[in-house]
Amino acid sequence: xxxxxxxxxxxxxxxxxxxxxxxxSLDFQATTMFWYRQFPKQSLMLxxxxxxxxxxxxxxGVEKDKFLINHASLTLSTLTVTSAHPEDSxxxxxxxxxxxxxxxSYEQYFGPGxxxxxx
Amino acid sequence: KNxxxxxxxxLIILEGKNCxxxxxxxxxxxxNLRWYKQDTGRGPVSLTIMTFSENTKSNGRYTATLxxxxxxxxxxxxxxxxxxxxxxxxxxxxxQGGKLIFGQGTELSVKP
Numbered sequence: 001x002x003x004x005x006x007x008x009x010x011x012x013x014x015x016x017x018x019x020x021x022x023x024x025s026l027d028f029q030a031t032t033m034f035w036y037r038q039f040p041k042q043s044l045m046l047x048x049x050x051x052x053x054x055x056x057x058x059x060x061g062v063e064k065d066k067f068l069i070n071h072a073s074l075t076l077s078t079l080t081v082t083s084a085h086p087e088d089s090x091x092x093x094x095x096x097x098x099x100x101x102x103x104x105s106y107e108q109y110f111g112p113g114x115x116x117x118x119x
Numbered sequence: 120k121n122x123x124x125x126x127x128x129x130l131i132i133l134e135g136k137n138c139x140x141x142x143x144x145x146x147x148x149x150x151n152l153r154w155y156k157q158d159t160g161r162g163p164v165s166l167t168i169m170t171f172s173e174n175t176k177s178n179g180r181y182t183a184t185l186x187x188x189x190x191x192x193x194x195x196x197x198x199x200x201x202x203x204x205x206x207x208x209x210x211x212x213x214x215q216g217g218k219l220i221f222g223q224g225t226e227l228s229v230k231p
Contacts, residue, residue: 004162043208043221044163093162108219110155110162 003027004096006111013084014119020080021114023094029074030096034108035067038091050077074098084118091115122146123211123222131228140225142192142209145166150212154194157206157224166194166207176178199229 003026013019025035032051036044048055048064050071068080077096078106081088094111123144134140144152151170155163167176167183169192175184180197190209196203 006162043223045221046218091160095162107165107168109162110164113160113162115160 004030004094004109004111006092006094006114008114009112011117013116015085015118016083018080018082019084019094019116020078021094021116023077023079023096023111025075025096025098025109028096030077030098030099031074031097032097033071033077034080034095034097035069035077036093036095038093038113044093047079081116084116086118089116089118122211123220125207125209125214125222125225127225128223129226130230131230132199134199134201134229134231137195137197138199138227140194140196140207140209140227142194142222144192144209144211144220144222145191146211146213146220148214149187149190150214150217152183152192153210153212153219154181154192155208155210157208159205163208163210165173196227199227201229201231203227206228 005024006105007022008094034049035047041086046055046059047062048069049060050069052071056069071077081090093113095108097108126141153168154166157163166178166181169176169185171187182195185192206224206226208224211220
């Protein structure tokens with residue numbers, strides 16, 4: 001239980017285009033979803049926190065107009081990287097938090113990540 | 120500034136050996152501490168989660184300890200296997216805002 005999926009797992013796009021990454025909680029309803037970015041040999045860095053039905057809260061230094069986050073339902077959040085540049089190439093990981101049956105109420109479950117390469 | 124520091128940065132051990140990874144944190148107030156395993160190109164997977172009142176917690180060959188007084192935690196891996204090769208990340212959740220604060224991770228390589 002408590003599975004979080006991401007799609008796609010890998011994506012290559014041209015500079016200037018936009019790419020959308022989906023994050024789904026498969027067996028529970030996620031009231032809160034988090035988006036992280038991870039560069040090689042570095043730890044996860046929180047980009048934004050989103051609650052279902054409300055606007056995302058972005059961390060300092062993260063451009064909200066560039067990284068569009070939509071959390072339209074309790075099982076789906078999307079991250080759209082707009083006008084992508086090579087420096088946006090990174091590993092994007094989502095995480096979902098809720099209280100799946102039989103699980104800790106304060107657990108945060110991570111997706112498998114999406115490798116974005118901008119050429 | 121709230122920080123989580125891990126040591127060593129990287130570690131190479133032979134298959135079958137034990138090892139211990141360290142985590143020191145300055146996050147205060149403190150809610151809970153987690154250890155995650157992250158395989159290359161994958162998302163983190165939870166190994167253990169401990170609140171301030173718990174001193175030790177095991178998950179198979181993984182045993183985590185926590186000393187909330189000294190703000191130190193360790194992750195002990197017993198009888199290592201090749202599949203244990205991964206990055207091990209110590210993560211602390213503070214009470215204020217509830218955000219997870221990540222350590223830099225320890226890169227463990229288990230050699231045959």
